Amino acid sequence: MMAAERNSDLMTRLPPVRGRLIAGVPLAPFCWFRVGGPAEVLFEPADAGDLAAFLAALPADVPVTVIGVASNLLVRDGGVRGVVLRLGKAFAGIRVDGRRITAGAGAMDVNVARAARDAGIAGFEFLIGIPGTIGGALTMNAGAYGAEIKDIFVAARAVSGGTDGRGQVAALTPADMAFAYRRSAQPEGTIFTEATFEGRSGQAAAIALRMKEIQDARQDSQPVKARTGGSTFANPANEDGETLKAWELIERAGCRGLIRGGAQVSPQHCNFLINTGNATAADLEGLGEEVRRRVLAETGVQLHWEIRRIGDPAGGLAEVAS
Numbered sequence: 001m002m003a004a005e006r007n008s009d010l011m012t013r014l015p016p017v018r019g020r021l022i023a024g025v026p027l028a029p030f031c032w033f034r035v036g037g038p039a040e041v042l043f044e045p046a047d048a049g050d051l052a053a054f055l056a057a058l059p060a061d062v063p064v065t066v067i068g069v070a071s072n073l074l075v076r077d078g079g080v081r082g083v084v085l086r087l088g089k090a091f092a093g094i095r096v097d098g099r100r101i102t103a104g105a106g107a108m109d110v111n112v113a114r115a116a117r118d119a120g121i122a123g124f125e126f127l128i129g130i131p132g133t134i135g136g137a138l139t140m141n142a143g144a145y146g147a148e149i150k151d152i153f154v155a156a157r158a159v160s161g162g163t164d165g166r167g168q169v170a171a172l173t174p175a176d177m178a179f180a181y182r183r184s185a186q187p188e189g190t191i192f193t194e195a196t197f198e199g200r201s202g203q204a205a206a207i208a209l210r211m212k213e214i215q216d217a218r219q220d221s222q223p224v225k226a227r228t229g230g231s232t233f234a235n236p237a238n239e240d241g242e243t244l245k246a247w248e249l250i251e252r253a254g255c256r257g258l259i260r261g262g263a264q265v266s267p268q269h270c271n272f273l274i275n276t277g278n279a280t281a282a283d284l285e286g287l288g289e290e291v292r293r294r295v296l297a298e299t300g301v302q303l304h305w306e307i308r309r310i311g312d313p314a315g316g317l318a319e320v321a322s
């Protein structure tokens with residue numbers, strides 16, 4: 001069935017909301033890669049109450065997918081079935097209280113970093129280099145330059161979007177989150193709405209300097225202005241538990257600059273895939289799979305996707321891969 005045919009059916013089955021529900025919204029403009037098909041329905045809740053009430057009343061068979069600003073996401077060309085949730089301005093607030101900062105899940109990491117700098121709170125500098133939202137950062141345990149979300153996390157609020165207990169609100173502790181390398185232990189379907197972090201006392205000027213160093217280092221080493229999805233593969237561990245660098249393995253397998261359709265392995269940083277202009281999601285995913293195949297053949301190491309891939313391939317409804 002085509003996405004457009006499914007749209008009208010689904011809209012009639014959705015509970016009333018105070019925010020916006022729109023059918024058949026193209027997702028590519030929301031994604032860093034600028035590829036991907038439409039959301040069957042896009043929901044932008046008015047606030048956390050609107051979100052919880054919507055989820056509690058949503059028919060159990062309707063899938064829910066939450067996206068941030070899709071800086072670590074590849075949306076497939078056939079689009080995403082069910083409701084795609086996007087937390088907009090209503091979730092972008094940032095409050096400072098002593099050395100603690102509470103931010104909505106839709107707040108950009110860079111804005112949280114700047115609020116910390118302005119308030120003289122150290123420990124948030126790494127967020128200046130991560131182009132996502134707080135919701136994405138919690139899910140991915142985002143990190144850079146020796147620091148990660150886990151180091152500053154105090155608490156989060158979330159709503160269940162999974163099939164069990166949909167719409168239930170929860171307060172989450174560090175133990176609930178159990179952060180690990182680029183992930184948290186929260187089940188698929190947990191929708192973060194807000195989080196509180198804590199840093200150390202610092203000097204605004206020293207914090208600003210560290211942030212500038214991080215920004216300069218990134219510009220030198222990563223294709224930060226390209227249509228990309230950040231690090232494609234997680235750094236794997238070898239048999240001795242040592243962490244290997246994905247980019248070095250990709251380099252060894254001769255994949256730097258490799259092209260498939262409009263997709264390319266970045267010549268600047270070979271753990272980044274790039275949409276050179278007219279790539280499809282299938283080009284990007286196919287190129288990533290080719291890199292995995294070559295790395296395995298050359299080095300014996302199996303790479304795992306760090307980029308989350310969602311939705312259906314063009315022209316058909318397929319299982320959503322993990």
Ligand SMILES: Cc1cc2nc3c(=O)[nH]c(=O)nc-3n(C[C@H](O)[C@H](O)[C@H](O)COP(=O)(O)OP(=O)(O)OC[C@H]3O[C@@H](n4cnc5c(N)ncnc54)[C@H](O)[C@@H]3O)c2cc1C
Pocket residue numbers: 032065066067068069070071072073087105106129130131132133134135136137138139140141142143144190191192193222223224225228229230231308
């Ligand atoms: C140029 C570039 C550089 C990058 N550098 C880094 C880096 O140094 N370190 C790093 O860690 N990452 C990096 N990334 C990856 C990316 O920015 C982070 O993973 C970021 O945290 C993703 O946030 P997002 O809002 O874009 O989430 P999305 O990409 O939209 O989503 C990522 C995952 O988070 C989930 N998610 C999003 N919002 C919520 C929510 N409110 N509740 C529950 N789940 C949610 C999505 O369902 C998805 O599974 C980089 C990306 C780019 C493009």
